[in-house]
Amino acid sequence: MSNERLRAAMAAGGWTYATFAEKTEVDPKSVERWVNQGRVPRRATAMKAAEALGGDVHALWPALRQARAARAVSPELVALYDRRADVPVSRYTDLFAQAREHIDVLVYAAVFLHEAYPRLNDLLRERAAEGCSVRIALGDADSENVRQRGEEERFGHGIESRCRLALMHYRPLVGVPGIEIRTHGTTLYNSLYRADDQLLVNAHIWGANAFAAPVWHLRRNGAGGVFDTYAQSFDAVWATATPVQEE
Incomplete structure (x- = not known):
């Protein structure tokens, strides 16, 4: 024609x-x-x-x-999972193991990582020893936003207990050079798991536990993209978070 x-x-x-x-x-x-x-x-x-x-x-x-x-798919989108439960834990740990500069985790608890991969702390120590900056932001169990999240998910005080459990898991890393643990009380719209230029984003859905919400795997593709939007979100929360001190 x-x-x-x-x-x-x-x-x-x-x-x-x-x-x-x-x-x-x-x-x-x-x-x-x-x-x-x-x-x-x-x-x-x-x-x-x-x-x-x-x-x-x-x-x-x-x-x-x-x-x-x-063209509804971003060039930064690597994969989309219907539920966090569909993502193999090896996806997280493999990304962390490959990281050379940045590992950032922003969650309320995400204790599934330690439960499914008990060597997580050892892995983070190894990456930090190689010069990788590791930043872990956990939910403040005493914050109003965490309490409200538990009510919305019909999880009651369970979310607060899991925040405390997560801190127990990560506490042995407090004081390790290159690793910093903080707690935050923000409204958490997404849980973020970053390894250099790759990022797993677990969206949060009102009334649903994070394991039932979708996850998208992003790879940075130039400045100003979706990846950078989430990275900036992490930095904004990190700036408000409270460092966890050695006991």
């Missing part, structure tokens, strides 16, 4: 296949295919062509508008 809008726009501007190809930095045969076969160029090339013609790129190639609307 030919592209009559493109053909008319080129004719109005006095463009030949050769001159338009030179302007858009493609082969003349590519331009011929755009016109006669209705081929759609890459978005960057189409934008350049539309600018040369003084037209609307989506009017010339409506398929590009449809393609953009259909």
Whole structure:
């Protein structure tokens, strides 16, 4: 199917296949295919062509508008899990083991990590000894937000108990060079597990325990993306959190 809008726009501007190809930095045969076969160029090339013609790129190639609307997946998304329970614990520990610069954990409790992988503290010590910065932010069991979360999940005082248990698990790491443990009382919208440029985000759903909520695995793809949004969120909570002192 030919592209009559493109053909008319080129004719109005006095463009030949050769001159338009030179302007858009493609082969003349590519331009011929755009016109006669209705081929759609890459978005960057189409934008350049539309600018040369003084037209609307989506009017010339409506398929590009449809393609953009259909691309609902972020280039930073590696995987999406329906529930945290579907994520193998090895996914977390493998990411931590590969980290060279940053390990950041923002949770209320997440005691499932220690329960399923008793060597977690040893792993974090090893990474810190290699120069990796380890920051763990746990929920303050005495905070109002933690108490309310327990009511919303119909978990009662269980969430508070798990926050205390999580602190017991991590307390042996207090004072280890390169590792810092803090407690926070913020409203937690997502639990975050970062290892360098990869991040597991456990969304929180009102009334549901975190194990039943989805997890997305992100890999940073340039500045200003979804990964950086969550990383900045961690830093904001970390700044309000209270360091856990050695006993």
